[in-house]
Amino acid sequence: MDSGITVTGTGQATGAADLLRLTLSVGHDAADVAAAVAQVAEKTDAVHAALSAQGVTADDLQTSSVNVYPQYADSMAVASYRASHSLTVTTRDLTGFGRLLNAAVDAAGNNLGLDHLQFDIEDKKPLMEQARELAFAQAREKAAQLAALAGQSLGSISAVAESYGHAPFGVSLAAGKASDAYRSELSVTPGENTIQVSLDVRWSWA
Secondary structure (H helix, E strand, O other): OOOEEEEEEEEEEEEEOOEEEEEEEEEEEEOOHHHHHHHHHHHHHHHHHHHHHOOOOHHHEEEEEEEEEEEEOOOOOEEEEEEEEEEEEEEOOOOOHHHHHHHHHHHHHHHEEEEEEEEEOOOOHHHHHHHHHHHHHHHHHHHHHHHHHOOOOEEEEEEEEEEEEEEOEEEEOOOOEOOHHHOOOOOOOOOEEEEEEEEEEEEEEO
16 A cells, blocks of 8 residues: 555635626416416516616526426315526626616516525636646645654655535525516625635655
């Protein structure tokens, strides 16, 4: 077995968010599947148009889920059918959340739900590099200390394994329909996002 030492170093880097992603859902109940799907399609098209008018590009609008399912009465008989279409909207205007939400509400009315919003960083490479450097420095410091305690000297590095973690700031919202609470523009605070890199580094003894 190769003699040496393996240590883990962890580094973190934090940066200001520059992206906002929100998930909007359009849902409708109807007596039959076709009617439910048709109403959702119409309302979803209206939401698309409203967001486009607010400057959201086609590349920043993405379908995240489409569902159609029966809803049952207490007797377990089918009472109606529900169709839903969820959209993920990406914007770089972090102050425009309330404006986009109001536009979607105007387009879909009480068929609209706000499910989730998340702040993120578009280009994570500089933070990744900073966190990686900090992780390696910590690993080297640990290895040097342990080598000294063991009466050894560090040789060359024989292996490095990296793991990565990203903690974007997100808010989960109770799924619900548009209401009077959406009539005024809501403001949200972006905060900061943290990138964490862990390195498992193996040194051979000199």
